[in-house]
Amino acid sequence: MSDGTSRPALLLAHGAGGSLATNYGPVMHRLTARYTVIGADYPGTGSTPRATRPLELDGLADQLLAVADAAGAERFTVSGFSLGGPVAIRLAARHPQRVTGLVLTAPFARADAQVRLTARVWRTLAGSGDATTLGRFVFAHALSPAALEAMDPEELDAAAKETGAAAPEGTPDQVDLVERLDVTADLARITAPTLVVSPVDDRLVPPRLHRAVAAGIAGARLVEIPGGHLPFAEQPDRWAALLTGGVTGAVE
Structure with a gap:
């Protein structure tokens, strides 16, 4: 939530079968030291009721925008992890005037076979x-x-x-969306500075898909880090440094 300070806002989009707490909890203290952090769990996660119909990407993007509006954040950087990557991409493509930057970790534009x-x-x-x-x-x-x-x-x-x-009740709905979504056409519409973080041993969303996202966004920067799909579990310090460094920050 907005705390009235002059710190920039960071909007968080978590992954399928995850939550804000599980995906960002291990680095949250680092994020809140720099940003006013905003986010919401997807339907069927945490206290958010499970959806009664199939999830849609526009709906998740609208949900995040509503949370930002409620927090009084007119402009913000978006951090999207895994499924949160295409959610962030769709939000930035639809509302370019609101998004000041994208940090996409283990993202994909569409699921391959x-x-x-x-x-x-x-x-x-x-x-x-x-x-x-x-x-x-x-x-x-x-x-x-x-x-x-x-x-x-x-x-x-x-x-x-x-x-x-501990898997959220809405995990099947969120994974179903992973199969169906396609933001390939949105990539060329992104105007915000973008950093793509690619865990090199990711076997859930292979690095070739991370690289395809970076290649599709004009000027995007790709940074590879060690480890699998969960940088908050394997590389929390390195991941936090990238998130807090922003889209143009130096990489240690």
């Missing part, structure tokens, strides 16, 4: 009630091989079960 197949399995597991298998599936795709190997088998299995049990 591999991502669609992965999403269909993810959506089925999310609706199955089998939290253990869901968590194992997510960990296998979202963490890098190095991060997985660093955990002993019992620790890994316990963490996977916990992750599956």
Whole structure:
């Protein structure tokens, strides 16, 4: 929410099956030190009621804009993680006068065949009630091989079960949108300075899709970082530095 200071506003768009708390919580203290941070969970996440019809990208973008309006933020940078990437792209394409910059982490303009197949399995597991298998599936795709190997088998299995049990109720709806969305045509309409952060070991949204987003936005800067799909888990300090550095800040 807006706190009346002169700090710039940062609007957060989280990923499918995530939340503001899970995706940005580990770096939130760094973000709030620099920005007035604004955001809202998608339908079916946190205290936001689950949708009664299929989610649409325009609806999520409108939801974020409404939160910014309620906070009194006329202009803002948007940080979009994973599914939040295309949400941020759609918001910036529709409201270029409001968006001062984009920081897109592990984004995609549309799901390719591999991502669609992965999403269909993810959506089925999310609706199955089998939290253990869901968590194992997510960990296998979202963490890098190095991060997985660093955990002993019992620790890994316990963490996977916990992750599956904590999946938001609206995860199937959000993953369904991952399969359907396409912001390819929006990329050429982006006028805001853009930074694309690409985790090089991302197996959920492969780096080729991150690079395609950067290539489609005029003047976009691509920065590769180590690790898998979840930089807040594997590279929180490096990710926070990129988020707080903004779209033109120096990379350490």
